[in-house]
Amino acid sequence: MQHFNKYTIQCFLILYCILPIGTNKVQAQKNLVQNGDLESYINCPYMATGIVNVMPTYWYYACRTYFNQNGYANACANGINSNASVPLSAQGYQIPHSGNGYVIVDYLFSNRTYLQTKLRDSLQKNKKYYCEFYIVKWEDLQVSCNNHGMLFTKNAIYPDTVVNTCGPLNIVPQILPYGNPIISDTMNWIKINGIYKAQGGEQYITIGNHATTSNTSYIRNYPSANTYMAKYLIDDVSVIPLDSMCLKADAGRDTTIKVGDSVFIGSYTNGIDTIKWYNAAGQVIDSTRPGFWVKPSATGTTMYIVEQTVNGCYSRDTVYINAVLPLNFINYNVISTKEKSVENIWTTANEINVSHFNIQRSLNAKDFTTIGKVKAENKVLNNYTFTDDKLPITNEPLTLYYRLQSVDNDGRKQYSTVKSLQLKVNSAVSVYPNPAKDLVNISCIGIKEVNVINSLGQTIIHRNLNNNHYQLDISSLPKGIYVLNVISKLNSVYNEKLIVQ
16 A cells, blocks of 8 residues: 655645646637647658658648649758748748748639648537637739638538649638738738637638639739739637637727827727727727727827627727827938038937938939938937938039938838939049048049059059049058049049048
């Protein structure tokens, strides 16, 4: 007979209290999708050993286009097969939503690829389930489309065998993204989720574009594209019984935006039983949508409250949208200096979440090129300067046009007014900075030779060139005054005083 001391008994009682017994809440929340994260596999998807059409465990292509020869990608193939490697492959770069792998699906206009699996258990009649998967567009294909959905069926659409091609099923899936938008983002994984009330007996899910081509909206990302194929990646698929969880209300993130801009509040979850949105005064402003866009017309903070009930679980959430004035360019000027450069000087107010300013220059007031970048300070009042010391070389007066482009942290852009300045004839040599310590920039039309001459008349640096701009290293020269001798292709000779610090 085994004997227990008091410490053993105490440990036994603690484990008895914390370990699950029978079917508890945590177990009931188990994902009904086997290998939903697409990490488990029998064979790594590389072709070096002749393995093709490898799929993650429990998953298969119910149907595929003739382009989709190897649809599973995993980091295990790195260095072996570039088509199946992660995150860098022959067709683009994408980090999985989680883990090391994802599955590729594509939609040719006449054909479809469908990703299918059998659930752990069949769904129960009238029971509700929370369903989601993540999707992102593959970089290499030219077409983006909508109708990315999850279909529940009692029987497999197609058996677990290789099907070369098949057309659209022409079925509306139970789970579609809110608003069914065209998905064209190639960087950020997008969650498609919703609530499904089971008819009873459903055992299979099929992910893909189930609609006909005529009922699918699409855009061609490249106007010259001559193919009609959209390609997407799928990861992290879940089907969870709702009676094992409380789906919490989601009003979105507190956000600061500029007056006149829009922001989405709420969620994209379809199928919520009841939902109500309130303003700060307690008035109902919407009772049909899980989320929507708001566009404040005045400065200040606006509060929105959402209440929802899902499968008997009530919850609420609050979001605050703070609207501020747009960035204000108080003044902006461009000034020509004696050092043959142009100073950009500007002052701003109302900087909120501004990342940086791009200084842009043009020769025709239409086509602008960024010539510099200044980090934003985001203070109440901000003063900036930028020196354009790489001016064009010209034999006749030339008008330059400048503008400022502010770039927010979220990528939004705003522009200043355009300023102009006439550049005088600049065919002679331009030397900057001067005085200098390490490097000196030399500009002249058709530089043939550059010489540095010391006080004894000795040429201590000589360069044979064939360009209009040259950066000369003077870091080895002692401090002092030198003559910079520049000879152009027209044999014009320019002598400039060069001060080395």
